[in-house]
Amino acid sequence: MPQVQRVPMRAVKNVVLIAHDSRKQDLLDWVKYNRPVLREHRLFATGTTGALVQAQTDLPVTRFKSGPLGGDQQVGAKIAEGELDVLVFFWDPLEPQPHDPDVKALLRIAVLYNIPTACNRATADFLVASSLFHGEYERIVEDHAAKRQAWLAGQGRR
Numbered sequence: 001m002p003q004v005q006r007v008p009m010r011a012v013k014n015v016v017l018i019a020h021d022s023r024k025q026d027l028l029d030w031v032k033y034n035r036p037v038l039r040e041h042r043l044f045a046t047g048t049t050g051a052l053v054q055a056q057t058d059l060p061v062t063r064f065k066s067g068p069l070g071g072d073q074q075v076g077a078k079i080a081e082g083e084l085d086v087l088v089f090f091w092d093p094l095e096p097q098p099h100d101p102d103v104k105a106l107l108r109i110a111v112l113y114n115i116p117t118a119c120n121r122a123t124a125d126f127l128v129a130s131s132l133f134h135g136e137y138e139r140i141v142e143d144h145a146a147k148r149q150a151w152l153a154g155q156g157r158r
């Protein structure tokens with residue numbers, strides 16, 4: 001079984017924003033509403049989503065290619081390299097996409113690397129309100145990791 005590398009956590013998160021066309025307005029509304037929190041982090045996006053975020057907010061965004069042109073695959077590769085921390089991906093649940101295999105691959109990689117992933121506004125709201133975006137998550141998780149390590153040692157395991 002291949003091992004997934006655990007990457008050190010960053011306090012300033014690298015957040016990637018992606019939305020399919022029918023959900024772009026939803027994502028833009030969410031970004032505008034949460035601008036005060038998001039401006040404290042680094043934003044990334046697929047091509048068209050990123051262009052819209054840049055045009056409608058003053059938030060700096062690092063853009064990958066457009067999703068259908070390989071952008072989802074670029075994002076997946078960055079996750080595998082430990083360079084992205086949070087995925088906000090408002091994908092379209094009603095229409096098939098020409099690049100559906102890329103969408104599935106990206107969602108798979110996000111699960112594999114334990115990336116907090118929001119696919120709708122309710123979940124995105126929970127993430128942005130959570131300790132993840134406010135610098136507390138690292139401490140909570142490190143505490144948990146230390147306790148688990150001690151328990152494993154007590155069991156004679158590593």
Ligand SMILES: O=C(CO)COP(=O)(O)O
Nearest residue numbers: 046047048049066067068
């Ligand atoms: O297709 C996408 C994600 O699968 C999004 O790509 P765009 O941001 O370029 O529209």
